[in-house]
Amino acid sequence: MIRTLRALFLARLFREKLLLVAFAVLGVVMWFSGFSTRIGTFWREQRATTVSLAEQKQWLANRTAIDAAAQKAAARLDAAQTLDATRLYAEVDKLARAAGVTPGLGEQRDVTGDQFSVHSLQVTLNKVDWEALKKFYLNLQARSPYISIEQFTLNAPPSGSPLSAVLRVCSVEVAK
Amino acid sequence: MSDSPLHFLRAGPPPPKVCLLPDALFFTRAISVAADTPAADVATQVELALESLAPFPIAQLYYGYYHPSGATAALIFAAYRRRVTAEQTDLWNEADLVLPTFAALLGAPLAPGTTLILTHPESLTAVHAAAEGPVQIFTTALPAATDEASANEAALAAAKAELLRMVGGSTTVLDLATLPIAQAAASDGDFTFVAGELNSRLPATIAANLDVRDKAALVARRRGLARDVMFWRVAVGCVVALLLMGLGEISLSAGRATWQKVRLVQLAAQRPTVEKIMNAQALATRIEDLSTKRLLPMEMISVVAAKIPGLIRFSRVVTDAKNLERVTIDARTDNSGEITLFKTALEALPEVAHAEISSQRNAPGSPTTTFTLTTTFKVGAVKSAVTTAP
Numbered sequence: 001m002i003r004t005l006r007a008l009f010l011a012r013l014f015r016e017k018l019l020l021v022a023f024a025v026l027g028v029v030m031w032f033s034g035f036s037t038r039i040g041t042f043w044r045e046q047r048a049t050t051v052s053l054a055e056q057k058q059w060l061a062n063r064t065a066i067d068a069a070a071q072k073a074a075a076r077l078d079a080a081q082t083l084d085a086t087r088l089y090a091e092v093d094k095l096a097r098a099a100g101v102t103p104g105l106g107e108q109r110d111v112t113g114d115q116f117s118v119h120s121l122q123v124t125l126n127k128v129d130w131e132a133l134k135k136f137y138l139n140l141q142a143r144s145p146y147i148s149i150e151q152f153t154l155n156a157p158p159s160g161s162p163l164s165a166v167l168r169v170c171s172v173e174v175a176k
Numbered sequence: 177m178s179d180s181p182l183h184f185l186r187a188g189p190p191p192p193k194v195c196l197l198p199d200a201l202f203f204t205r206a207i208s209v210a211a212d213t214p215a216a217d218v219a220t221q222v223e224l225a226l227e228s229l230a231p232f233p234i235a236q237l238y239y240g241y242y243h244p245s246g247a248t249a250a251l252i253f254a255a256y257r258r259r260v261t262a263e264q265t266d267l268w269n270e271a272d273l274v275l276p277t278f279a280a281l282l283g284a285p286l287a288p289g290t291t292l293i294l295t296h297p298e299s300l301t302a303v304h305a306a307a308e309g310p311v312q313i314f315t316t317a318l319p320a321a322t323d324e325a326s327a328n329e330a331a332l333a334a335a336k337a338e339l340l341r342m343v344g345g346s347t348t349v350l351d352l353a354t355l356p357i358a359q360a361a362a363s364d365g366d367f368t369f370v371a372g373e374l375n376s377r378l379p380a381t382i383a384a385n386l387d388v389r390d391k392a393a394l395v396a397r398r399r400g401l402a403r404d405v406m407f408w409r410v411a412v413g414c415v416v417a418l419l420l421m422g423l424g425e426i427s428l429s430a431g432r433a434t435w436q437k438v439r440l441v442q443l444a445a446q447r448p449t450v451e452k453i454m455n456a457q458a459l460a461t462r463i464e465d466l467s468t469k470r471l472l473p474m475e476m477i478s479v480v481a482a483k484i485p486g487l488i489r490f491s492r493v494v495t496d497a498k499n500l501e502r503v504t505i506d507a508r509t510d511n512s513g514e515i516t517l518f519k520t521a522l523e524a525l526p527e528v529a530h531a532e533i534s535s536q537r538n539a540p541g542s543p544t545t546t547f548t549l550t551t552t553f554k555v556g557a558v559k560s561a562v563t564t565a566p
Contacts, residue, residue, distance in 0.1 A: 001186065002412075003188065003189045003364070004188055004189045006189070006364070006408055007189035007190060009404075009407075009408050009411065010401075010404050010405070010408060014400075014404075017404060017407045017408075018407070020407075020411060021407045021410050021411050021414070024410070024411050024414035024415065024418075025410065025414055027414065027418060028414045028417045028418060028421075031418065031421050032417070032421060035421050035424060035425065038425075038428060039424070039428065042428055042431065042432065042436070045436065046431075046436055046439075049436065049439045049440060049443060050439075052443055053439060053442065053443055053446075055450075056443065056446045056447075056450045059450045059453045059454060059457075060446065060449070060450065060453070062453070063453050066453055066456055066457045066460065067456065069457075069460045069464075070456045070457070070459065070460035070463075072460075073459075073460045073463040073464045073467070074460075074463065076463070076467050077463070077467070111455070111458070111459065111462075113452075113455050113456050113459045115456070115459075116459055116463065117459075118459060118462055118463075133474075134474060137473075137474045138474075141470070141472075141560060144466075144470055145463075145466040145467040145470075148466045148470060148471070148497075149470075149471045149473065149497070150471065150496070150497040151471075151494075151495070151496050151497065152471060152473035152493075152494075152495045152496075153492070153493070153494050153495075154473070154477070154490075154492065154493040154494075155491070155492050156489070156490055156491055156492070156493075157491075158489070158491070158508075170466070172462075172463050172466060
C-alpha cells in the first residue's frame with residue numbers, strides 16, 4: 001500500500017509534490033504548536049498533582065505522630081488556665097488597667113483546631129510612659145505561656161515621651 | 177474509476193514505464209573487464225571501447241551495457257542516434273527505463289546453451305547463453321509480410337531456423353510468444369519483465385547501466401528522483417508525525433479523563449483531612465513555641481539602650497515572634513559619628529550576635545541623621561525579667 005502511494009506521489013508534477021509536502025509540513029507545525037502547549041500544560045498539572053499527592057501522603061503518614069505531638073504540647077498547659085477569645089480580651093484589659101494604662105483592644109484572630117485553638121488580639125497603648133508600659137509588659141509576661149506577645153512595636157516622638165505601643169498578644173485555649 | 181480507493185491501494189504500485197526499443201537498431205559487442213573493476217571504471221572502459229568500436233563519435237550514440245557485479249565481460253549495445261525518431265525520444269521523458277528489447281531479458285536465469293527467440297514485427301532476435309562469457313545477441317531481419325498467412329508462417333519458421341543455425345550450439349530453445357512486459361517490481365528501483373513463462377529481474381544498479389538515454393540527462397533525472405524521494409520521505413514523516421500527534425491527543429484526553437481525574441478526586445477528597453492535620457501541626461508548633469520561646473522586646477531594648485551614646489534617640493522599635501532574637505530600631509542623632517561607635521559598642525556585648533546599620537540618611541539642611549539599627553542576639557542570650565506562670 002505504501003509503495004502504491006509512493007508511486008502515486010512520485011508520479012505527481014513537481015509543483016504538486018512541493019505543495020503536498022508544504023501542506024503536510026504546515027499541518028504538522030500548526031498541530032505541533034498547539035499539541036506541545038497542551039502536553040506542557042498536562043505535564044505541569046500532573047506534576048503538581050503528583051507533588052500534592054506525595055505531600056498529602058506524607059501528612060497522612062505522619063498523622064499519628066502529629067496528633068501525639070499536639071497532645072504532648074497541650075499537656076504542658078493547664079486547661080483551666082487557658083483563655084478563650086473572650087477571656088483573653090478581659091484578661092488583657094485587666095492587666096493593662098492594673099498597670100495604669102487604658103488599652104485599645106481590637107482585631108481579634110482565631111485559629112481553631114480539634115484539640116486546641118489559638119486566639120490573638122491587637123493591643124494599642126497611646127500616650128503611655130515607660131514605667132507604665134514596662135509594668136503592663138511584665139504583667140503580660142507573668143501570664144506566659146497562657147498569654148504571649150507575638151509582635152511588639154514601640155513608637156517614640158522626637159521629644160522622647162509619651163510613648164505609643166502596638167502589641168499583638170495571643171492565648172491558647174485547650175479544649176476541655 | 178468504479179474501484180474503491182482501498183482496492184486501488186491494495187492493487188499495488190503500477191508497473192514502471194519502460195520503453196523497449198527494436199533490437200535491430202543496436203549493434204552489440206562484448207568486452208573483457210577485470211572481475212574486481214569498480215562500477216565507475218567499467219563505465220569508462222565501456223566508453224573507451226565504444227570510441228574504438230563505433231563508426232560514430234560516442235556523443236552520437238545511444239548506448240548501454242550489461243555487467244553483473246564480478247563478471248569478467250560486459251555486453252555493450254549502441255545505436256546511432258539518427259536511427260531513433262524524435263517521436264520515439266519524446267516518449268522517453270516520461271519513461272523510467274529505455275533499453276533494447278533483448279536487454280529486458282538479460283536478467284533471466286538462463287542455463288548455458290539456452291537460446292531465447294524474440295519475434296519483432298520486422299526482425300528476429302536470439303539471446304544465447306554461451307557456456308563461457310556473456311550472452312550473445314543475434315538479430316536478423318524478417319522478409320516483408322505477404323497476404324498469405326501460410327507463406328508468412330513458413331518464412332518466419334525459415335528465418336528462425338536460419339537464426340538458430342547462425343547462433344549454433346543451442347541445447348534449449350525458448351521461442352517467446354510475446355515480447356517482455358514490465359511488471360511491478362518487488363523493491364523500488366528494480367525492474368521485472370515477463371515474457372511468457374520467463375521472468376527477468378534487473379536490479380536497480382544493472383538497470384541503470386542498461387538505460388540508453390543521454391547520460392547527462394540520466395544524471396539530471398536521477399537527481400530529480402532523489403529530490404522527489406526526499407519529498408516523499410518528508411511527506412511520510414509528516415503523516416507519521418500527524419498520526420503520532422493524533423494518538424498523543426487521544427492519550428492526552430484519555431489521561432485527563434481517567435488517570436488525572438482519579439488523582440484530582442483523590443486529592444480533593446484528602447484535602448480536608450490533610451488540612452486538619454496541617455492545622456494541628458501548626459497549632460502544636462505554636463503551642464510549643466509559646467511554651468518554650470518567648471518574645472522579650474523590653475529586655476532587648478534595655479540591652480541595646482544601655483549602650484546608647486549621648487545624642488542618639490530611638491524613634492521606633494519593632495520586634496516579632498517570627499524572629500525572636502532580632503530587634504529593629506529606627507533612631508536619629510545630631511552627631512553621625514556616634515552611629516559607628518554605637519554599633520561597635522553593641523557588637524562588643526556578649527549577648528549580641530551582630531548589629532547592622534542601614535538606611536542611614538540626612539535630611540537636607542538638617543544636622544540630624546536617621547538610621548535603622550538591626551540587632552540580632554545570640555539564641556537564649558536575652559533573659560526574661562520575670563518568672564513565668566506554672
